[in-house]
Amino acid sequence: MKDSRYTTLTGALNDLKKRGYTEDFNLKENCIVCAGKSLELQPEEFYIDEVHRFEGMSNPDDNSVIYAISSSSGVKGVLVDAYGPYAEAITPEMARKLRA
Incomplete structure (x- = not known):
């Protein structure tokens, strides 16, 4: 799993879309x-292929993460979520998958 190499959330989303993560x-x-x-x-x-984290410029609490995901059925896409105090409540199984 790769980690962030992008400087902006938009740049990451655009590049991932070009690479087939369209959903x-x-x-x-x-x-x-x-x-x-x-x-x-x-x-x-599903599999987490890449993870890219971003911190808000003006507010350190404004954190987001992009997961580049591929499924066992061949569907590829992105999941954008907050991390830190605003992260979604999820089951332990999902937490292990996303935080691995």
Whole structure:
């Protein structure tokens, strides 16, 4: 798993899209979902290929993370989430998957 090499969130999203990470994933408590494909993926059904973290310029609490994700079914996309105090509440299985 690679870590951040981008200086902006937008730059990372644009490059990942060019590299085939075209779907938008949303985080649920125990899975990720892709509304565009009506797809729900459990932790064992997807892989974290890259992680890119960003801190807010004006507010250190404004932190975000991009996960480049590929699924066992071949779907590739990104999940953008907060980290730190504003991170979503998720199950221990999802936490292990995303924080590995």
